[in-house]
Amino acid sequence: MEQMNSIRHRLPTPGRGILSEIASAAAHIEKNQPTQPPALEDEEPLDTSTEPLLRDMPTDSEESIRDVSDWPINELANNSDSEPYDGVAGRVVESGLDCIAFYKSFRHVHSRPAQGRWGIFFIRPRCISLAADMAASTGEGRSVCLDALIELLYTHELYHYKIDAYCLQIESSGGSLLYKPYRKLVSRLPIQEWHEESVANAYGLAALRRNCGHLPRSLHDFLRLLVASSPGAYACGVHEHQHGWKDALARQVASFFSPPHQPSSVNSLIFSTIRAGTNLGNPNDQNLGAMLRLHHCPVYWIDWVRGKRSVLTPYTISVREVERDFVGRYLAGIPDHTSDHEFYRIDNGEKIKMPNPHNPDVMPWEFKNIIGKAGMSSPEFHLARHQTSGWKKNVPRDPVLPPRQGFSDLMGRGPKK
Numbered sequence: 001m002e003q004m005n006s007i008r009h010r011l012p013t014p015g016r017g018i019l020s021e022i023a024s025a026a027a028h029i030e031k032n033q034p035t036q037p038p039a040l041e042d043e044e045p046l047d048t049s050t051e052p053l054l055r056d057m058p059t060d061s062e063e064s065i066r067d068v069s070d071w072p073i074n075e076l077a078n079n080s081d082s083e084p085y086d087g088v089a090g091r092v093v094e095s096g097l098d099c100i101a102f103y104k105s106f107r108h109v110h111s112r113p114a115q116g117r118w119g120i121f122f123i124r125p126r127c128i129s130l131a132a133d134m135a136a137s138t139g140e141g142r143s144v145c146l147d148a149l150i151e152l153l154y155t156h157e158l159y160h161y162k163i164d165a166y167c168l169q170i171e172s173s174g175g176s177l178l179y180k181p182y183r184k185l186v187s188r189l190p191i192q193e194w195h196e197e198s199v200a201n202a203y204g205l206a207a208l209r210r211n212c213g214h215l216p217r218s219l220h221d222f223l224r225l226l227v228a229s230s231p232g233a234y235a236c237g238v239h240e241h242q243h244g245w246k247d248a249l250a251r252q253v254a255s256f257f258s259p260p261h262q263p264s265s266v267n268s269l270i271f272s273t274i275r276a277g278t279n280l281g282n283p284n285d286q287n288l289g290a291m292l293r294l295h296h297c298p299v300y301w302i303d304w305v306r307g308k309r310s311v312l313t314p315y316t317i318s319v320r321e322v323e324r325d326f327v328g329r330y331l332a333g334i335p336d337h338t339s340d341h342e343f344y345r346i347d348n349g350e351k352i353k354m355p356n357p358h359n360p361d362v363m364p365w366e367f368k369n370i371i372g373k374a375g376m377s378s379p380e381f382h383l384a385r386h387q388t389s390g391w392k393k394n395v396p397r398d399p400v401l402p403p404r405q406g407f408s409d410l411m412g413r414g415p416k417k
Ligand SMILES: [Zn+2]
Pocket: 097, 098, 156, 157, 160, 197, 200
């Protein structure tokens, strides 16, 4: 049943006027700063949050941007089982949530991707595939899974807007440029020091708890596990109290403010001013003036297409990897019998039907069944894959896990000898 408090009814659609006003104010403020940090003078400023994404994007494709009110219900239903399994969760385990959605600053409105636009962009096919994967792992409907996912992603990306907008607010009073040098600093640091990602994830999970009372618990658990399995600072988002990470983030931003040889009292004041802006008051953020209010940050769906078909490559898992490495090495599987398919007996006593060897990649229903019998959800599979360096280290697994509920052939019949 449709819930009116579902995220799709709460996403803002600000008018175009305010969007270009914010972008033009930012351009003016950056151009007129009395002191330009040296790093910015010599090169075209880079959008460090979308730059890694662009490296993956096929150049011979067309960008398709849709309004967020165009909710992809049909595509959810059509995301059928006839395509190979798309392990978007594996991407998140490798690089964090920003591989399925991203925030593009108003400071980069004229650069790619989404030239002429700024705001929050959900990468449509990846969100849909992850919702399908969530549905397979939790047994819930795809639509409600997409709702929960978007709740997390929206708040995560909104936090990136908050930091950008708060920096602009300070910059507008004539101090120093903060945001671009800060982003550049972070892009050069190891992922453990991307503190903004930790806080963004923590706010995302808090939004799920707060707004999704109507959502099944299993969806919250799935997404929390996904955050916990993410790399570096992203994983720290599972901690409810983020004081330490907010302090660290504020120190990174404040480092671009202080001219040398200031009294420490001034440095403390600057730090505490920036620190106050690292909170996110959603829906009404008291630290942001009227012009930069949170609901002035627009939200879109984005995809890259050729002839209406997405050209984004799915994150597939090969049948060979499942059979030889995951089942054979990690689950200590041994061949059991062969009928129309091959069957393996794995460490917990379950019998696993091998994927169809005529397909190069594993299909969604095959994946769901195999990891269910192995006692794993999809984030757990991808995390284990990462931690064992592709099923090479620390195999076979220890401890052995029982099968997940509803996946066992043995339950209720007693273990077979
Ligand atoms: Zn992020």
